[in-house]
Amino acid sequence: MFKKTFLALACSTVLVACGGGGGNSSNNSNSDNGIPVAPKSDLDKAKQLIDTTNIIIAYFDSFDSLQTQYQPTFDAISDAGNDIGNATSLVITLAALAQEDAQGATKEYNAAALEQLLKDSETYDGYYYPDYKLSNNNLNVSVKPDSVTVTGSVNAQYWKDYVWNSQTSTGQDIFGDDATITVSNLKLEAPFTASAKTYNFKITAGSTITTKNKVNEDVSLTFKSDSTAQLAYKNSAPLENQGNTTPETAEFKFSNVVLKAKDVELELTELSSKAKQIQFKNGANTESEIIPSELIFKGKAIAGSENLNLDASIKLNNDLSKVIDVSNGETLTNFINADLNIKLSGNVKGGASAIKPFSVDLTAKRNEYQKGTANIKVSVDKDALTVDLKTDNLIGANPNVSHEPTVSAKISHVNGAFVDIANIDTFTSADIKVGTTKYGTVNKVSGSVYSATFTDNTTKAIAP
Known part of the structure; x- marks a missing residue:
C-alpha cells in the first residue's frame, strides 16, 4: 500500500495512472460531508490516517480514465x-532569409521579395525543392541592423511528400496542412551586426502568430511579455563569427507565452534557464561544455472549469568553477549536488463524480554522495498527508554494479498520527503511532494487499 502511495504521488506529477481500484470517502469515519473533523481520541487519529490514505489513493487512481475522458x-x-509549429517555422524562415539578405542595412521586404528569397533558398543545382506553397500573400518583413519585424497574413501549404509516376516519368510534390497565417507585430531583436562579447536577444511583448486551418479551427500564440536570451563569450566578435566557440554563459527566459486552441488555454508563465561553461575531465582528456545549472518552469492549463498548475525548478549546487572528473562516474568528491522542487496543483475531475482541488508539493535534495531526502505534501480537497523519504546507499559500494538503494519513509497526518517504514521494498508490517504510543499495525497480507489492525481489534482495508 505505502509503496503504491509513493507511486501514486509520483505519477500524479505527470497525470499518469497507477492502476488499482482504490477506496472511497465512505470509509472515512472522521469526516462530515467530506470535511475532516477532529478525532475524539488518539486511536481515532490513527484510523483517520488510514482513511485519509485511502481517499487520496482513490482520487489519484481515478486518473486512469484521464486518457479517454x-x-x-x-x-x-x-x-x-x-x-x-508549422506557422512559426515558416515565419522564422522568412525573417531569417530577409535579415541575411539585408546584410546589416535597413530594408523592407514585401510578399514578392520574400517569395523570391524563399525560392532561391530552395533551389539546388537548378532544381527547385519547395517546402511551402504560398498564396494570398501580403506578409511584410522590416529589417534593421538590430531587429526584424514581421506583419501580415498568408495562406500556406506545407510539403508532405513527393510522388513519382513511373508511366509518365514525372513527379509531383504533395502539400497539405492548409492554413491561413496571420502575424501581428512579431518583433525579434538581436545584435545581428554588432561585434561584442555579450549578445542579448528578445521577442517583444505583443508578438502574435495566429492560424486558421481548413476546418476553421483557430490557434494563437501570443507573447504577452518580453522573452529574452543572452550569450556571453570570452572574446569580442560579430555573432556570426563566433562559429563553434562555446559561450562562457548562456541564459534565456520566456515569460507569459499563451497558446489558445478551441476551449483550451496553455500559459507558460515562465520557462528560464541559466547555463555555464564547465570543464570535464575524462581520463587524460579535458573538454569544455556548457550545461544548465538552473531551470525553472511555471505554467498552467485551463479547459472549461478544470485547470492544472505546475511550478518546478531544479538547481545544481556543485562548484562549477572547478574541473569535474567523470572518469569513474560519480565519486565521493564528484557527485550531483542538486535541489528539486515540484508543485502540481489544480481542480480536476478525473474519474470522480465531482471536480476537486488537489496539490502535490515535492521538495527533494541531494547534498551527500550516498544519501538523498525528499518531502512530499499531498492534499485532495480537505484531506492531506505528508511523506518524508530518506534514501541511502544511492551509489553502492561499487558504482559499476547494479543495486537497489534503501528507501525509508514516514507518512504523517496533520493530527499527529504516523507510520515509520525502515525499508519500503522489504517491509511486511509497521506500527501506527501517535506520539510514542502504538495504536495499530499496517500489515502486508499478500502481494499488493494490505490492511490495518488497531488496538480495539478493528480492521480497515487499505486501497491496493
Whole structure:
C-alpha cells in the first residue's frame, strides 16, 4: 500500500495512472460531508490516517480514465501544436532569409521579395525543392541592423511528400496542412551586426502568430511579455563569427507565452534557464561544455472549469568553477549536488463524480554522495498527508554494479498520527503511532494487499 502511495504521488506529477481500484470517502469515519473533523481520541487519529490514505489513493487512481475522458482536449493541444509549429517555422524562415539578405542595412521586404528569397533558398543545382506553397500573400518583413519585424497574413501549404509516376516519368510534390497565417507585430531583436562579447536577444511583448486551418479551427500564440536570451563569450566578435566557440554563459527566459486552441488555454508563465561553461575531465582528456545549472518552469492549463498548475525548478549546487572528473562516474568528491522542487496543483475531475482541488508539493535534495531526502505534501480537497523519504546507499559500494538503494519513509497526518517504514521494498508490517504510543499495525497480507489492525481489534482495508 505505502509503496503504491509513493507511486501514486509520483505519477500524479505527470497525470499518469497507477492502476488499482482504490477506496472511497465512505470509509472515512472522521469526516462530515467530506470535511475532516477532529478525532475524539488518539486511536481515532490513527484510523483517520488510514482513511485519509485511502481517499487520496482513490482520487489519484481515478486518473486512469484521464486518457479517454480528456482525449478531445489532448487532440486539440496536439493539433494546435502542429498548426502553430508549422506557422512559426515558416515565419522564422522568412525573417531569417530577409535579415541575411539585408546584410546589416535597413530594408523592407514585401510578399514578392520574400517569395523570391524563399525560392532561391530552395533551389539546388537548378532544381527547385519547395517546402511551402504560398498564396494570398501580403506578409511584410522590416529589417534593421538590430531587429526584424514581421506583419501580415498568408495562406500556406506545407510539403508532405513527393510522388513519382513511373508511366509518365514525372513527379509531383504533395502539400497539405492548409492554413491561413496571420502575424501581428512579431518583433525579434538581436545584435545581428554588432561585434561584442555579450549578445542579448528578445521577442517583444505583443508578438502574435495566429492560424486558421481548413476546418476553421483557430490557434494563437501570443507573447504577452518580453522573452529574452543572452550569450556571453570570452572574446569580442560579430555573432556570426563566433562559429563553434562555446559561450562562457548562456541564459534565456520566456515569460507569459499563451497558446489558445478551441476551449483550451496553455500559459507558460515562465520557462528560464541559466547555463555555464564547465570543464570535464575524462581520463587524460579535458573538454569544455556548457550545461544548465538552473531551470525553472511555471505554467498552467485551463479547459472549461478544470485547470492544472505546475511550478518546478531544479538547481545544481556543485562548484562549477572547478574541473569535474567523470572518469569513474560519480565519486565521493564528484557527485550531483542538486535541489528539486515540484508543485502540481489544480481542480480536476478525473474519474470522480465531482471536480476537486488537489496539490502535490515535492521538495527533494541531494547534498551527500550516498544519501538523498525528499518531502512530499499531498492534499485532495480537505484531506492531506505528508511523506518524508530518506534514501541511502544511492551509489553502492561499487558504482559499476547494479543495486537497489534503501528507501525509508514516514507518512504523517496533520493530527499527529504516523507510520515509520525502515525499508519500503522489504517491509511486511509497521506500527501506527501517535506520539510514542502504538495504536495499530499496517500489515502486508499478500502481494499488493494490505490492511490495518488497531488496538480495539478493528480492521480497515487499505486501497491496493
